[in-house]
Every structure is written in structure tokens, then in C-alpha cells.
Amino acid sequence: MSTVPFDLSLSVRNRPITVEDYRKRARRALPTMVWAFVDGGAEDEITLRANRSAFDRWRLRSRVLTGHAGAGLSTKVGGVDLSLPVFLSPTGMTGLTHWTGERGAARAAERAGTRAVISTASSYTVEEIAEATAEDHFFQLYPWTSATTGEPLSKKFIGRARQAGYRALFVTVDVPVAGNRERERKYGMGIPPRMTPLRVLDGARRARWSYHFLTKQRISSRMLVDERGAAAAVRSAKAQESLMRPDLRWDDLARIRDWWQGPLYIKGILDPDDAEAAMKLGADGVLVSNHGGRQLDGARATLEALPAVVDRIAGRIPVYLDGGVRRGSDVVKALALGATAVGVGRPYLYGLAARGEDGVAHVLEIFREEIERTLTLMGVASVAELDRTHVYQAPPT
Template identity: 75%
Template sequence: MSEGLRFALTARSEGPITIADYRRSARRALPAMVWAYVDGGAETGLTMADNCAAFDRWTLRSRVLTGNSGTKLDTTVAGTALSLPVFLSPTGMTGLAHWQGERAAARAAEAAGTRAVISTASSYTVEEVAEATADDHFFQLYPWTSRTTGEPLSGKFIDRARTAGYTALFVTVDVPTAGNRIGERKHGMGIPPTLTPGRALSAAVRPRWAYGFLRHQRISARMLVDERGTKAAVASARTQQNLLRPDLVWDDFGRIRDLWPGPVYIKGILDAEDACRAVDLGADGVLVSNHGGRQLDGAPAALDALPAVVDRVGSRVPVFLDGGVRRGTDVVKALALGATAVGIGRPYVYGLAARGQAGVEHVLEIFRQEIVRTLTLMGVDDVADLNRSHVQRAAARPVAPGR
């Protein structure tokens, strides 16, 4: 047996070793309809793809004989000390990927020394996640108002999260209307979902997923619909659609800021002027994000938007980033460009789909190992030492394979 074949077989037997490996495992584990939801973007997918490609537009500065081991990864998010500059960004209805959903993801984040941001559209309520975890996590809020009654729902969600022990609020502001997710619609993930014999077969040939689906039915947004099952999923999707607010203005954020006693961050900032306005109105920080390319197709990549936002408000508040982060080198590049920490969405969902909580823990460990290795090879001892002198614009070159 050749050395190359032996290595390939050994790597295969050990299971996933990169985020790209976990993506392939997740795709095999999930029915086509669910995969379209987990991995799809808006319209052509241009912005979703550019989120990843943006990291290849930067190179890392490498210094030698520094004696540095790159093991200092500590940072602080919302007053909480983290041992890893990576947190779990909010993802809706994660129970579609694995019935353990957000509870498993939050427990995995704790095990890694970081935190999860739990979505308003979570498959578990904020109370259920709090009961299943030892540490306090963060809550993501959609500033929704009922179109039929005009009743603001933000206050109710905020009260529940605060009572359950969540310590920071991330207000998502980039969903005034739903993005045109063509891939989801073509695979039957519209409202309501459309089931065909082929789609049913795609689920049936994945017995582990099908068992979790039938046994636990964690496929709805439980903060909106206090039920389980397919009907509840349809009802919560319709409810979310009816609650979207294209008429939201900055004054609405000001009112939300007044309702939450702790740190409040705005998620979905791509423009430096918006970042400045957010901070002026009391935001304790901003999260540069384009919703993983699921909203406005053609919007700038999150990493491309980061430097201007940092230049404008980075001396006043922390700036975070999510979107396209797939490797430890991506994390290091974002930190060098001014981010305090980065969020991951799809990568941890890949791990969850493939192996439940253990998969999320392994995904975070992969990031940890890759960050340490990258810093060591760069000759940097501490993520706090990273700055723009550690990166430079890359010459034109092909996008790296294996993302």
C-alpha cells in the first residue's frame, strides 16, 4: 500500500478534520430540503460565496524565530471572558439540522470556553436552553411587531430572555423583508413547505435524521409557536413572515436599547455611517454581517465591510464579524482587521448535523487548533497583538480550494 493511500485511508477513518469535511458530512446527513435551508443563500448566491472569497483577498505576515507559540486566544465579548475568539452566531430553527438544536450548540460552546447567541427563531425557547446549560449565553432579537394588532413583541422577548439569565442582546436589523432564497423555494422550503415523493424519499433514506424528526419534532420556532411538528413549523414560518417590519427606523432601536439593562449590539451592519449612528444611539458594539448572504444578494462581503466600520467606531466600541468564516486563518485575518471576535453560523450547524453536540465541540476545537497553528507560524503570541500590520492585500490569485 502506498504512503499516500495509507494516509488517505487513515484520515477517512478518523472522520472530519476540517470544516469542509463537516460540510460534506452534513450534506450526506440531511434531506435535500433541509440542506437547501442550511447551506443556501439569496438569489444567485453571489454574496454568500463572496463572504468566503473575501478572506482569500488578504495574506498573512509571517515572522520567524520569534519564540512565540500563539496560544493566547482569550478575548471578551459583552463583558464575558472567552477562551476562544469565536462564538456561535444565531441561526434559526437549528433543530432542522439535528433535533438537539440550540441546546446542544450552547452546551458545546460552553465546553469550548465560549458562548452562543440564541435566535428568536430558535427550535428551543430561551428558557429551555437556559435550563440545559450552566453558563449565561446571549440572546438575538428580531424587532418584530404584529401587523394585525400593532403590538410590539420585542418587550415580551426581552423580558423572557432577561428572566432566563441571558446577559447580552444582539438586535438583528437586516431583515426588513425576507431574502429571495431561490434554492430553498426550488427544494420545497417555501411557506408552506411542499412535500413530493422525491423529497419524502430523501428524508426516508436518512433514518437517523428521520427518527429525530419524528421523535422530537424540533422544527418550529418555539418562541413563536408553543407546539411541535410540521403544522407548528408552518405556523411559525408564517408568523415570522407576518412580523417582518420594513418600516423600522432608528428610533425603534432606541426604544429597544431602553428596554435592555445590559450590553446591546446591532447585528447586520455593513455601512460605516450606520455603525456610527448605532453607537450614537447607545449600541455597545456592532456585528458586521450580511446575514450569511441570505438577504441582499450583491451586498458587500462582511470582511470587505469590516475595515471601514472599524475605522469609524472601533475606537469607541468592539466590532464583531460573521459571514464566510471557515478556517482559523479566516479568524486571524478578521482579528487583524479590527474585529474583537468572530461568529460562526453554518460551520457549527454542519457539525451539529453530522454528530450532534460532539460535532459542534469538534468544530470549535478545529478552529482553536487552526488559530493556534496560524499564530505560531506568523510568530504572534497573542490574538490581542494582531493588527493591520499582520495582513496585506493579496495579489490576484485563484480562490483556495477546500473551503
Template identity: 40%
Template sequence: MRLSDAHSAGDMRRFARRRLPRAVFDVIDAGAGDELTLRWNRESFDRISLRPRALVDVKKVDTTTTILGDPVSMPMMLAPCSFARMCSSAAEPAVARAAGRAGTLYAVPGGSGERPEIVAQSATGPLWYQLYMKPDHQANVELLDTIERAGYRTLCVTIDTAIKPYRERDLHNKISLPVTPSPRLLLAGLSRPLWSKDFLLGNSAGFDLMAARRAYNNFADAIMHIKSVTAEEISWLRDRWKGPLVIKGVLRGEEVPRMIDLGVDGIVVSNHGGRNLDGAPATIDVLAEVVEAAAGRAEVFLDSGVRRGTDVVKALALGAQAVLVGRPYMYALAAGGERGVDRMIELLRNEIIRAMSFVGATSVAEIDASLINPGTAPSRVDPGTDPALASVH
């Protein structure tokens, strides 16, 4: 299994499946319930077809853009994903380094296996921090102080996880929060000796099981001590946090104006990768509605289901400023550690360039609704100034 043999996110998923014990792979891969939303995230992207422009010189294609004022090399950033330590002992610091080398952003998960200040020390690019609000107000104050001192620029508040989620694959595999060792988990580890060695020893010469377990339990602590996020919390965060403020987990356009009035700078259209509420809509299906509601007053991003460069172009054509990718880099981290994440980012970057070239967009600014076939697009798509597209309506 060589990283050079991986040519897509699907390849990285297969490599990860070979390396990880089944129970661990399912932690990364699974969705909630019957996994309808997990499936819809992909099916909805697949239903949208692109409408290439002709007679365009694409010798030079520029993928650079900005995200809340930060220049990035591509309209794609790395989403907050817990359990990185279960994929590789390199964990979140490796992801931060890879993102920095690629010239893009990394949103560090609130359930990170490493302390936020440790991850920040490894980063060379701007970081977001994903916040799960806690019932203990002082704990929120202390956490904000920590990430502020560590140099995080943007606060990303997750609002769609008011209670602990349940995923049936985890239940069948006897994975619980907090993690409890069991014979089944022990046998799963023995089935993948190379993974077990890395999980238990990491980069040290000593037994590191307690560090590995702490990493998993950090996520458990974040998820088991959460609260509903209301307008009052957002207002308090806006007063307390001086940098950009982003809300993640939005699926309804009519709620967006109030969020912006509260001082929110960015909206992430997300269904948590299909991992929370099964039956929630695919994010690409509601993206245009949220973009219309934001009316240019806040940047809108799309999360959940992105696997290809063509997905990125489709999301931007429907109004997203950029997308977040999660599972692809987690599969890559499992498949090849830090080098795997480098490889996955580069594969997606190349796919974005190829997709832009084939549709006739030489810059991110040239990606608009005219590149989407109107018969396949979700509602509320603005046909822009393309006369051929306008004539269809």
C-alpha cells in the same frame, strides 16, 4: 462516517450532505439569488494573505479574550442560526451546551426551535439573544421580559431582514414558510431514514412530528412577522434593555457613529451569510471601514464566511474583536449532533492556535494589521507601527 474523520468545516459539510435530505441540506447551505454574496464571502477571505513575523517564541499561545466584558476562551462565538432542529433533534440546547463547554458565547436565534428559556437552562456560558423586531409592540415587550428573566446578557438586534427572504434552492425544493408537507418532502425524508427517525422521534419514544414542525414554524413566525428597524426602535430598546446592545447586519461605515450615539455597544458586520441580499459585499471587505467608523467607541464583530482559523486571524488583524461562525457548527450538528458541535469548535480552536503560532502572535492582543500583506488587504487598513509595512505605503 466517524466524527474523528472530520478535520475541517469542509469535511463537516460533506458529512452533513450525506446525512440530510437534499432539501434540508439546502435550507442550511443555500444563499439568496445567484449566491454571489455567498461565494464572495469566501473568495474575499482567500484573497487576503498573511505576513508572518519571524523570531518569535510561540511555545505558549493564548487565545483568550473578552467580548463586551465577558471572558471567552477564543475570539470566536457561535452565530444565531435557525433550523437547528432540522439538523438534529438535540437542536439549540445542544449548541448552548457545546459553547459552554468550549468557554465561548452562543447567540441564540430569534427563530429558535426551542423557547429561549429552555435553551438558557442548558447553557453554562453567557448567551446573546437575536431579536427580530415585531410589528406588535406588546409582543416585543413580552419577548424582552422572557429573555431577561431567562438570564440572557446581550441583546443582538438583526436589522438586515425587513422582509421575508427568498432562496431559490428552497423554492425549487418546495420549501415554504410556514412549512407545508408535500410528497416531495416526504420522499426526501425517506431517502435519509436515520435523519427521518431522529427528526420524527427525537429523543422520545413517541411520534414527535408536531414538535418538529413547530420548531420549523417558529422560524416562519419570526420571519413573517417582522418590521423595519429604525432609529426609534433602537432608542426604545436602549431604554428598555439594560445589558449590552448589539446591532447585526451593518455593511456601511458612515452609519456607525449614529448607531453608537443611540447607545449601541457592539456592531456585527454581517450580510446574513449571503442569505438575504445577493450582491451585497463580502463582510471582510467592509470590516476595516466599519472599524474605522466605530473609532473604539463600540466593539466590532465579523459574521459571514468564516470557515478557518486563518479567517479568524485575518478578521482580527483588520480590527474585529471576534468573529461569529454559523454554517460550520450547523453542518457539525447535522453530522454528529452535540458531539459534532464539540468537534467542530475544537477543530476551529486548534486552527486558530496554529494560525497564531505561524504568524508569530502569542496572544490575541498581538494580532494587528502588520500581519496582513498590504497588497491583498481591503482599504482603510492601518499599518500600525510595523516599519516594514509602513514603508510600503
């Protein structure tokens, strides 16, 4: 049973019971330009859609009369025991969605018995999030270097995360340049953002969002620009573009491995050769990800890429997945195909936009309930039992 409190003003009919319900509520809560940032992808959004449709191409094996009254959902990520095989993937400038941002999301993850991966582009610093939470979370690193001074910002950020108590490092490697996110640009979320009277009016119509936007001003990447407000957000967005590394090579990742002595995961892997290279580098795991369809449009869906990566790794290090996960049954399919756990990004942003920290906690409880129900209906006692014998490819239509 969920322990997440509901707003008593909501009728039973209007209470969200699925991630899609939260998505609809988030769309109503956010200005169109912010919604484009949260829900949009790159160019024609082929990969964005493919991440979802890939799950439809798999069916679940169902066995009856197995005598399993419950389902074991625990797993381990970053050396931490999680009560369900779902964690929060990193999302940047989350304060645009709700002023509590990554701080509220991390607290919600703790309530659900899991962890959050905090982005380098977070709306709160790693220190602020550590002070506001009871558990040690994980840090996501963009391997940036200052274009003007040549300073390895990666080393600086790693030091701060280590000092603040973060347990594992996820290094994102699929952003050598920013993806061409045309929906964002169309609705004004370019660099700098383009405001028009209609866009200002659209924001004003979302009174709660506008109030927090003006009073809390948690809209910049605080690890880069430790200031609040719209001007700081523009400066941090411009800084991110200038710090990106199209010349990054595996040797650069080897240095990061030397700087970080804890569990290290490479995020943004789609090709088995890259998974092999990451393992040889000393990575403790890989995260199969295409940045939620926000980078290379036309790249493989993550679930499509997962089996080949799992086969190449052959159990030597764990493989995780994010991208397109919206249902507990999606989680089960990914685990059956070899993932140890999955990350969710947009689903928790939907919950955050709709109901703040409580919304994120409830989204995670929805995943928990759906995973438990799916496993019970399949006749499977635990996520640890899942393998490829539990899924079938759907016949072509």
C-alpha cells in the same frame, strides 16, 4: 488536544479534521430540502460566495524566531471572558439540522469556553436552553411587532431573555423582509413547505434524521409557536413573515435600548454611517454581517466591509464579524482587520448535523487548533497583538 469524543466506528481516514469535512458529512446526513435551508443563500448567491472569497484576498505576515511557544486566544464578548475569539452566531429553526438544536449547540459552546447567540427563531425557548446549560448565553432579537394587535413582541421577548439570565442582546436589523432564497424554494423549503413523493423518499433515506424528525419534532420557532410538529413549523414560519418590519427606524431601536439595560449589539451592519448611528444610539458594539448571504444578494462581503466600519468606530466600541468564516486563518485575518471576535453559523450547523453536540464542540476545537497554529507560524503571541501590519492584500490574479 481535543477532548471531544469520536464515534469509534469511524475509521481514522473518515474522521473529520476540517470544517469542510463536516460540511460534506452534513450534506450526506440531511435531506436535500433541509440542506438547501442550511447551506443556501439569496438569489444568485453572489454575496454567499463573496463572503468566502473575500478571505482569499488577504495574506498573512510571517515572522520567524520570535520565541513564542504558544498563543493567547482569549477575548471578551458581552462582558464575558471567552477562551477563544469565536462564538456561535444565531441560526433559526436549528432543530431541522439536528433535534438537539440550539440547546445542544449552546452546551457545546460552553465546553469550548465560548458562548452561543440564541435566535428569536430558535427551535427551543430561551427558558429551555437556560435550564439545559450551565452558563449565561446571549439572545438575538428580531424587532418584531404583531401586525394584528400592534403588540411589541420585542419587549416581551426581551423580558423573557432577561428573566432567563441571558447576558447580552444582539438586535438583527437586516431583515425588513425575507430574502429571496431561491435554492430553498426550488427544493421545497418555501412557506408552506412543498412535499412531493421524491422529497419524502429523500428524507426517508436519512434514517437517523427521519427518526428524530418524527419523534422529537423540534422544527418550529418555539418562541412564536410553543408546539411541536410540521404544522407548528408552518405556522411559525408564516408568523415570522407577518411580523417583519420594513418600516423599522432608528427610533424603534432606541426603544429597545431603553428596554434592555445590559450589553446591546446591532447585528447586520455593513455601512460605516450605520455603525456610527448604532454607536450614537447607545449600542455597546456592532456585528458586521450580511446574514450569511441570505438577504440582499449583491451586498458587500463582510470582510470587505469590516475595515471601513472599524475605521469609523475608531476603537470606541467593539466590532464583531460573521459570514464566510471556515478556517482559523480566516479568524486571524478578521481580527487583524479590526474585529474583536467572529461568529460562525454554518460551520457549527455542519458539526451539529453530522454528530450533534459533539460535532459542534469538535468544530470549535478545530477553530482553536487552527488559530493557535496560524499565530505560532506567524510569530504572534496573542490575538490581542493582531493589527493591520499582520496582513497584506494579495496581488491581483
